[in-house]
Amino acid sequence: MATDVDRLLLRRLPVPPCEGPKLGAYKRFRGDIEFLRLISCDPWTKESLGGSGYVFDVRIGKERFALKVFKFYDVIEARYYLLTDRLRRMVSDETLTFHSDPFFAECRAYGRINQYYEDLNKKTGRRCRRNRPDVHNAKTKPIAVPCYGYITIPAEYESLLFKKFSVHLWDRPEREESGEIPKKPFRALVKKLVDSEVSISNPRRMLGHLKQLRKIGISPNDIYARNYKDGLLVDFSIAWTEPHWYPAAIGPDRRETKRRNELFLFDQMMEDEKVKTTVRAKRNLDYCDKLRSCDIDDTSEDTAVSESTWTSHSVGCQEIDVS
Incomplete structure (x- = not known):
């Protein structure tokens, strides 16, 4: 792939690097993270096999969040299973990854949602100056569970997550699993923790x-x-x-x-x-x-x-x- 996405993630730049909305890094993350419990499905079930990642209740600094840690995306496998011959000729690996990789798909969606909040708050500010008290602040009216940005987590956490939660299916490339090349860090989204059943x-x-x-x-x-x-x-x-x-x-x-x-x-x-x-x-x-x-x-x-x-x-x- 032409774009070095790993470098962009490590530099905490907005992603994905393509046309359309982007999501920035979570600015308050300093590397300290405590995994408290697994929120999503049992890692041994069929639902886990088909899921895009795992959601954890975590503590970052002094705050609690829901952290969605994503599995790794195989663009070659995606081209084989998702596309017809006609579509394979029409879409590049890079575009397929940036639009259809679940991590980037969520980044783009939340990038658009966060931009919507920003635009609405700007309008709210102008209306408030015109003495329009009936206009609500957009931040009090979320249209989805809020996302505060992405973070990367060192690959060393993989063994901790297995020991503590039995999470083991990450769909890493075979070369990483075999040790032929270093394991890439995990990609994750920091979301508001909604502690409700x-x-x-x-x-x-x-x-x-x-x-x-x-x-x-x-x-x-x-x-x-x-x-x-x-x-x-x-x-x-x-x-x-x-x-x-x-x-x-x-x-x-x-x-x-x-x-x-x-x-x-x-x-x-x-x-x-x-x-x-x-x-x-x-x-x-x-x-x-x-x-x-x-x-x-x-x-x-x-x-x-x-x-x-x-x-x-x-x-x-x-x-x-x-x-």
Whole structure:
């Protein structure tokens, strides 16, 4: 890969180094970290095999956080399992890594979310000077569990995590496992610790957050109760944050279908969790069909992002035209 990502991470520069939003390093990290407990799934289960990493309750300095430590990404394996022959020719290894590696996918999503907060706070400040007390500070209205930045953790922690939590599946390259080359440090995100067993809380607010995420160009794609804490989304490991190579490559029809499916997932989550609510992300087409005056054209959804952003985007060194 042309870009030396490891050097960027060690220098604590914003990542990923590609077009689009970026996430900076957590500035208060000085190397002192205490792992208290494993929050995520049992490391010996099938869920762990397919997961993108592990979440720990940690103490950094004097503060407690949820720390998501990511597994390592094999771009060659990703090209084999995720892409068709046509897509393999269209996307470079570098773009695939920076957009689809779960660590970078979350960095891009949180980079966009944090920028949204900053922009909203600037507007709030201007309105406050105009004596508009009804305008709330954006920091009090998170649309996802807050992320404070990334850190790198020395590879020596691997043995500690195995002894203390039995965590052992990190998907390291064979050359690192064999000792042929030094092991790379772990990549991790520092997030707010939400110490709650509740996943679904206030469906109407949750739907509003999902719509706002989509409006600012983030499709989480993974709308399940396990990815929520107290009604706030915590996982963006397979999110698309515009500009993203995949939505640009699949064409407008499939892109719209996948965006609609995200809303169906929200409704299905409420049903699976047996939540009693009238809130629906998608209209009840069976009911609407009975009403002659009901317009069921979903293409007019108010949360759709700018079509021009998705339809043409430089992937690798090639321009994709999906018109």
